[in-house]
Amino acid sequence: MPSAPASLLLRTLRPTTLIEAPRLRSLLGIDFVIASETFQYTGSFKFRAAYHLASSVPQELIVTASSGNFGQALAYACKLLGKRCMVVMPATSAAVKVDAVRDFGGEVHLTDVRVKGRAERVAELAAEHPDAYVASAYDDDLVIEGNATLGAELCERQVPMDAVIAPIGGGGLASGLVRGLARCGSAAKVWGAEPLLANDASRSLAEGRLIANETEPLTLADGARTISLGERNWNVLREGLSGIVEVPEERIRQAVAALYRYANLKVEPTGALSVAALFTDPEPFRNLRICCVVSGGNVDPDIYRELI
């Protein structure tokens, strides 16, 4: 198993940024603190998973499909570790996203998804490179373990909290938090915040079985446009999650704007889900100490301009 130089390991993860926003706290009437992953390397929590995965597997080449934050995160993790990384992206991806993966050192493989799906292209690349590790952005124990570092960090830094709220897409972050917090003996509950338009996790929790959306949901929160939770994530969340708030699109917009105005925080729509949950349904969180995980900040200026 390869290992990174000590100098790198010491600085591979950036601590989460704890932000208090007194005006927003007053506005919502809830005692909460923000744990922002927007200044994590590559701008989202995904780097925690990507680095843990890339540094744990023996393979020197890692292949993944991602049009978003996981691709950038894995590219940069591999660069730091001296590994190679191939990221399959739709040919229609915004240039700024393709550039980001390339800037961080990843090889971008564009695919016309009308002709060949992303999973199909990943399978092709994996067949061409039998020595490669094929990584999922969420449904992988190494991903869950990497994200568990955030739970461990919140414990270590003794963030006073009765509950933590995290955005839910594939469930990688929330399942990591459940694992990380349980391991350090924290009594904090973990809640999910999911777009109402993409409420498969909420429906799964209600019915006690893994339910998928019929099509990719068209929510503004592009990080939550997953068809369903990953199986490994579901296995953690079915017992570990205390509840899910289903967030209407308008509340996502409101939270992005409020974080801009009251917290000076540039947040992508998916990242704002946790704070949007407080706008949507504050009642379960009254008189508790809440930690809202803001999962990432990478958002195109054209979209952001309209949101603020």
Add this chain to the structure above:
Amino acid sequence: MPSAPASLLLRTLRPTTLIEAPRLRSLLGIDFVIASETFQYTGSFKFRAAYHLASSVPQELIVTASSGNFGQALAYACKLLGKRCMVVMPATSAAVKVDAVRDFGGEVHLTDVRVKGRAERVAELAAEHPDAYVASAYDDDLVIEGNATLGAELCERQVPMDAVIAPIGGGGLASGLVRGLARCGSAAKVWGAEPLLANDASRSLAEGRLIANETEPLTLADGARTISLGERNWNVLREGLSGIVEVPEERIRQAVAALYRYANLKVEPTGALSVAALFTDPEPFRNLRICCVVSGGNVDPDIYRELI
């Protein structure tokens, strides 16, 4: 002299947020880290000065003139300390700024500056309230001392740096950094970053005497629209400053957009001056370890939309 409860003192200042932005570092070819004061209480470094001042003076009422960050900072500091605060603002101030001062607990006194200048209105209020302390946003030893906490913090946290670059308006931040760094024995040089349109400090340094702009400069960096450095600030900076970069408006815009794109950082134009200095004139900073102080993040959405 009144003193704050211990529980408050422990948490009155938020540590500065250290941000690495590898893509921006590559783009500029300079080894630098950002010290962001955008998450300081009230969204700018001004809270350091305001809290130190409000907690040090015996007066229970503080009067100041500010259309910007100092007013909000002083209002919140006074609220925390159980004091009163009057902030004179131009009647034309944006509603969002007036609301912010009020939300933080300050009394806003609007004045039609075509009829009665801000200083005149402050003098009136001071005459009506002879028990009040009249505070300058920069030209006050207590302000300089408050800002010195940032220099002390950079020392304590052992931020590796050969030079620190700070925005310059009235000189409160830069003079505080000079004091704070000198006191802890740091060898780091302090540089200023000033709008070219408002280059009074640069001209003062060149000529060795305090020079004022003839009128309020119309730079995008509204925090640097001061007529001149404060006298107390000049007395520190004339010896303590290693140089000033004069930043064209276009570079300010470029830096705001780059911080949005590559660092997920929402920054007001004045706050971006230090990074804009690297875009303007990178040469003095090559092969050095630089710390860019981003002084604040409060910027109206209408302006920000255009900048990103």
